Amino acid sequence: MAVGVLALQGSFNEHVAALRRLGVKGVEIRKPEQLQSVTSLIIPGGESTTMAKLAEYHNLFPALREFVKMGKPVWGTCAGLIFLANKATGQKSGGQELIGGLDCTVHRNFFGSQIQSFEAELPVPQIADKEGGPPTFRAVFIRAPAILEVGPEVVVLADIPVSSNKADDPNLALESTEGSTGSREKVIVAVKQGNLLATAFHPELTADTRWHSYFLKMVDEVGEGASSSICAVGGEFQKSRTDLPVYQ
Numbered sequence: 001m002a003v004g005v006l007a008l009q010g011s012f013n014e015h016v017a018a019l020r021r022l023g024v025k026g027v028e029i030r031k032p033e034q035l036q037s038v039t040s041l042i043i044p045g046g047e048s049t050t051m052a053k054l055a056e057y058h059n060l061f062p063a064l065r066e067f068v069k070m071g072k073p074v075w076g077t078c079a080g081l082i083f084l085a086n087k088a089t090g091q092k093s094g095g096q097e098l099i100g101g102l103d104c105t106v107h108r109n110f111f112g113s114q115i116q117s118f119e120a121e122l123p124v125p126q127i128a129d130k131e132g133g134p135p136t137f138r139a140v141f142i143r144a145p146a147i148l149e150v151g152p153e154v155v156v157l158a159d160i161p162v163s164s165n166k167a168d169d170p171n172l173a174l175e176s177t178e179g180s181t182g183s184r185e186k187v188i189v190a191v192k193q194g195n196l197l198a199t200a201f202h203p204e205l206t207a208d209t210r211w212h213s214y215f216l217k218m219v220d221e222v223g224e225g226a227s228s229s230i231c232a233v234g235g236e237f238q239k240s241r242t243d244l245p246v247y248q
């Protein structure tokens with residue numbers, strides 16, 4: 001099996017290395033025609049505005065959108081999640097082009113600046129239990145986005161509580177629904193929608209390959225219409241990290 005890794009910018013080398021640890025070849029994708037040689041794709045973390053400019057320069061957007069539309073498995077991590085979202089907020093002026101396909105609204109820098117990068121221990125039973133490893137995942141958030149709203153077909157795999165100053169921010173409030181105060185207690189950080197997987201954090205920067213294994217299983221199961229029930233889980237904030245790569 002070979003998995004494409006969009007290699008314009010960001011942590012594509014780390015994804016290729018994680019795949020290699022699982023005995024899978026990662027194929028670096030920089031041009032539209034190279035997408036024809038793979039049946040699945042990882043879009044790494046990095047800087048989504050820069051990545052979008054490079055993708056535009058290489059005329060990759062039409063081919064990437066077609067890839068998603070064809071139902072081929074695609075996993076976006078961090079900036080890759082932003083790329084896959086149907087809608088992004090908190091973008092630089094002028095916005096940026098997105099691939100879209102993932103029915104959600106993502107806030108590009110929800111957790112703040114680089115200095116506010118952090119790690120959290122995330123329980124994700126759907127994935128952890130199946131792999132028989134530890135019950136939680138060490139999730140590395142670097143200038144990370146968060147998912148604010150999801151459509152009906154999106155399965156939430158993980159969410160985390162938000163700090164109290166963000167919980168009352170009117171710009172981040174939940175769309176008002178009956179019985180809701182509109183304040184936000186948690187945000188979503190990992191989702192699955194059909195053959196799309198998206199994480200706001202960076203599994204490729206840890207030694208834990210369970211997220212990569214999960215994606216490879218999705219690749220194996222293509223065509224079988226795999227889906228699972230919604231399960232929202234919480235995670236605790238851990239110490240801040242200042243030694244992480246700078247992805248702005």
Ligand SMILES: NC(=O)CC[C@H](N)C(=O)O
Pocket residue numbers: 044045046047048049077078079080082108109142143144145247248
């Ligand atoms: N670690 C990351 O990929 C950061 C993504 C960054 N927030 C962006 O807008 O692109």
